[in-house]
Amino acid sequence: MSAAKANNNKDTYKATGITLMVFGVLYLLDKLVHFAALGLPWVMQKDNFLLYTAIIFLLVKHDKSVGLVLAGLWLVLNFGLITALLGTMSAYLLPLALLVIGIILYFIATR
Template sequence: MATKAINNKDTCRAAAVFLTLTGIIYLLDRWIDFADCGLAWVTQKDTMLLYASVVFLWFKSDKSVGIILAGIWLIQNINLVTELLGQMSSYLLPTSLLAVGVIFYFISSK
């Protein structure tokens, strides 16, 4: 019972920090207009997902939500990841996805 209360408190804290961060980013966008500064990516939806994953990884003791959000962000931005990895991505990315899938399968079957 105490673990569930701590987990709920962590979730509320992480959600509060994310909502506050999102509000600050959008308020700054109204004042600065990130698009005019060449920083339009700061307020994109997929970047907000990345912010949420980082906040949940940082503030929540159970890291599963943050890992899932980061995985969703990674899948949505697979082209960016492959561009950053260059030629190495043709082998590294599929191998990594295969390894993570196998690890998750074995963890879930215990």
């Protein structure tokens, strides 16, 4: 059990280190290139940094729970953006997505 916990800490440190490096590169590139001047102001929006962190944690960390929680938090915080992008289809997709996620979680819990 101790080896698994040490490996989990190592994954967390690795994912956190990569996240900090990506943030540093993004801030440096923004100072040099100015994403807003290129028509990419969304790259440096604060709520997207949560999405970047979620993606990095999902890619690097063996335990996907932290990445999934961060991605879910980003989805909740950007619900207005998502529904605007989906348009009228969002009225059906949200209940369907909740139903599918609930079924998946139920089957995982009963296994």
